[in-house]
Amino acid sequence: xxxxxxxxxxxxxxxxxxxxxxxxxxxxxxxxxxxxxxxxxxxxxxxxxxxxxxxxxxxxxxxxxxxxxxxxxxxxxxxxxxxxxxxxxxxxxxxxxxxxxxxxxxxxxxxxxxxxxxxxxxxxxxxxxxxxxxxxxxxxxxxxxxxxxxxxxxxxxxxxxxxxxxxxxxxxxxxxxxxxxxxxxxxxxxxxxxxxxxxxxxxxxxxxxxxxxxxxxxxxxxxxxxxxxxxxxxxxxxxxxxxxxxxxx
Amino acid sequence: xxxxxxxxxxxxxxxxxxxxxxxxxxxxxxxxxxxxxxxxxxxxxxxxxxxxxxxxx
Numbered sequence: 001x002x003x004x005x006x007x008x009x010x011x012x013x014x015x016x017x018x019x020x021x022x023x024x025x026x027x028x029x030x031x032x033x034x035x036x037x038x039x040x041x042x043x044x045x046x047x048x049x050x051x052x053x054x055x056x057x058x059x060x061x062x063x064x065x066x067x068x069x070x071x072x073x074x075x076x077x078x079x080x081x082x083x084x085x086x087x088x089x090x091x092x093x094x095x096x097x098x099x100x101x102x103x104x105x106x107x108x109x110x111x112x113x114x115x116x117x118x119x120x121x122x123x124x125x126x127x128x129x130x131x132x133x134x135x136x137x138x139x140x141x142x143x144x145x146x147x148x149x150x151x152x153x154x155x156x157x158x159x160x161x162x163x164x165x166x167x168x169x170x171x172x173x174x175x176x177x178x179x180x181x182x183x184x185x186x187x188x189x190x191x192x193x194x195x196x197x198x199x200x201x202x203x204x205x206x207x208x209x210x211x212x213x214x215x216x217x218x219x220x221x222x223x224x225x226x227x228x229x230x231x232x233x234x235x236x237x238x239x240x241x242x243x244x245x246x247x248x249x
Numbered sequence: 250x251x252x253x254x255x256x257x258x259x260x261x262x263x264x265x266x267x268x269x270x271x272x273x274x275x276x277x278x279x280x281x282x283x284x285x286x287x288x289x290x291x292x293x294x295x296x297x298x299x300x301x302x303x304x305x306x
Contacts, residue, residue: 042251042252042260043251044251045251046262051262051263051264052261052262052263052264053261053262053263053264053268054266054268055261055264056267056268056271059271059272059275060271060303063275090255098282098285102278102279102282105278106274106275106278108272109271109274110271110275113266113267113268113270113271113289114267114271116267117264117267125265215279219282219283219286222286222290223286223289223290225290226286226289226290226293227293228271229290229293229294229296229297230296231292233293233296233300235295238297239300239301239304241297243294244294244297244298244301245301
């Protein structure tokens, strides 16, 4: 079993695996997005308090979840990378970062567009919003730091430190609405009590969340292949690949 | 279907700017990320081809 994991952790093996996976994941993401948007915009009723304005939830909550999950995934790969010194770990962390940054930005953007009509303000410096902004800056810091260091392995190790230390911020974001007084509402979905949402609204939101999971897995599989080729382009196996050796440009 | 007309749909009960501003930004960024990833992949393949040409002239 252990041997198997290290087998897939070899960039050469993972290149092929990721190449077979990403088209399926992309197709699943597309189908789930269509289903989620249909439920969210065609079937789900208006909200009793917020009218049609609540429909921002169908991107806001999934994007916010992904921004946190992706950062934890980066921290996970970074721990593996620092512990086992595997080449793939650094590449996985780097492949995750742009998508995480995008979801953190979308969380802030859609949150501002939701805050304006409902709270009367685009932004407040409260615990939830500020900690999410810090998450966005952590992503930017990770990307800036890793791209500023020329030696990729050193860059990976420096980035791994940001990813691991910054992960402390993720539970702070998640629990901020419980720990501090905030304008932001509490969790709409929790594992310990039944959701405070109508069934169709909940299904629309969960389908969109699954769609964004599938999208993230697809784009990370895609991007990690780019990184593998960039870093291993001098090796025989990369030069023997049909997409490198072939005449098609 | 919850909407009588398309203009009802776009108006979103007066929240159109906020709802479509959120959906629109999400769609634009996802699209740009996919285009960027695709271009980066092509660039990496071109680099690998150049490397191969250098080594086996």
